[in-house]
Amino acid sequence: MNVDRRTLFKIVAAGCAGVAGVRKAHAAAMQSNTEQLGLLYDATRCIGCKACVTACSDANGLTPDTGSSNGLYQAPESLNAHTKNIIKLYRSEDGSEWSYMKQQCMHCEDPACVIACPLSALTKGDFGIVSWNGTTCLGCRCCQIACPYNVPKFEWSSVNPKVVKCELCRQRLALGQEPACTAVCPKRAVIFGKREDLLTDAHKRIAATPGKYYQDRVYGEKDGGGTQSLYLSHVAFSKLGLPDLGDKSVASGVREVSDNIYQHGITPVAVYTALVAVTHRIWSKHLKHSEKEAEELGLEEQL
């Protein structure tokens, strides 16, 4: 992780040095675009300042959602068409247990939204970032049905509605900057880096303080087939709204069923051929019968 931050600083410095530097950084990024980048959020470090929420809106040109604050300050109640990143508070009924929770796209390794999208508007692209392309999007919202984390949001009030979700600030990455939420976090509760580095870091933290973290494990390492946004927490993940999905992705389950049925398109062709053969025989029999009947009765033939 440290190495990665150092690289990032170098890239930022290069960016300051001039346009040429930015181009170089861009080229460097493009060379390793198969590397998975992601976030690690440690709920025990988060102080709930919501600086990341504001920074996210700024970086992504979103109108702040003032929610229930009477227009006074940014206070979204959940992820929505104006909010790609949110800090929520979980508190048990007796108040003895509480935790903050950061929610944004999980950038799944095998994303349900991508397999759901009929016209490939959602894709898992460079750095494993799941991003949306409005050129082909139908606005069918199948991504919303499919996402087990309830992340993609839709501009319901717009006549040109877009799908709104965290894209790991890919426009900032292209400039050699890190995502807005990690850049502003004062407690380093959420950090940015290569997925494998983040995992190593997370496991170090778990090893250093056994029993501190829930189940001594990282959510997203395997959950739902693995995600690039990773979580550490002292309370149960399910209480933070991270569903218990098992190690298999939703997408792989769906693929399994439909591949078993379709066998790369062989099944439909075989079924069609068989149906033609059967109906052909029955239809010619029917035609003979109906022609004869029409003749006998002096009525027009009815197919």
Added chain:
Amino acid sequence: MRVHWRRMLEVAGPVVTRPFLFVSALAAVGILLSVFREFAGLHAVTALNDGYSWGLFKNFNVTTLTALGSGGYALALLTYVCNQGKYHSLMRTALLTSILTYTAGMIALSVDIGRPWNLFFMADPWVWNPHSILWEVAFCMTAYVMIALDFENLAPLLEHFEAENMPPLVRDVAGYAKRFVKAAYPYGVALALALPTMHQSSLGSLMLLGGTRVHPLWQTHLLPLLYVVMAFVMGIAFVELVLMASCTVWRRPIDRFMLASLSNIVSWVTAAWLMIRFGDLAYRGQLGAAFQLDFYSLVFLAETVMIAVPALMLRARGWREDPAKAFPTLGILTLGGMLYRYTPTTIAFRPGTGYHYFPSVPELLISIGFIALAVMGYLFTVKRFAILPATLEMSVLASTKQIKKGQAA
């Protein structure tokens, strides 16, 4: 004397009647509101939200109502694959209910999608995602409505254009077209059987995407199978209901034995469906959840009773051979099937706390409007074309009348 449905005959009388005007008004309201939606966005007319992002249009008008409109599929399977030629006289009614419900559903879908101008990309193979269940549904349904169903429904239209009061050129063209239809029919029917098998099952696979958010009483890898078998059952039952209602309203004789034989099939297939349903629940260890008497269990029980009890009643020969008894029984069975098809999409879909969905008034009016549009189509078509089944005597009588009319002219 026993009534034998052997041929098809149009309903006498004017198209524009009071009921027709009533459904036209409903359709007009729905269409006006859906035009308004194009300028005001989905939020203005629907209660859809980020949790329940599919509502009535998609889950009711398409997923639920196309199951009702599967009569064309189910009866073609009986007639042209299972060699039950006696149902041939019901094919046109079945095909008409299919094309109308599917077309109305497709229109509802085009109102539901947020960026309809991108529908154009459905024709661009480069952006297709064949792994997407929704792509498969959209593709197969479009092909079914735009190719297979139109082809199957051509016969009554061509016969109409072949009639003696048409200009010779029209009659010639219709005659050639009819010869083509006759020759190509098996290929069209096979397509019209393969496509619904795929998209009716895929409508079930769609909810597999919901994962754990669909309640375990409904979420199963067998959803595609359960969906397509239920479509078969509902398709037949709905054709029976339509026939019984039409014959009663327009005072036409009912071939109650033919309908009873269909009811017989309905009850057996429903029994098979129930076995798959309960076998699956037992296999997944969810039978306990089914009888917990919480909200989901009650929905499950309501749905199961509405499906199982009518199917059981239809086992009694006397019951299914009496249209007055069979009609409400099939009606309840159909409602139970509709509930089963709708539940996983909405009632048993749990997107998380803070989200609620109940259709808004304009949403309901649009949904009803498209159904009304289909009813208008039905009322028009059965009065202008030979669709509804009739006895030989009726056909002979009608044709002698026509000949007499021709002579008088």
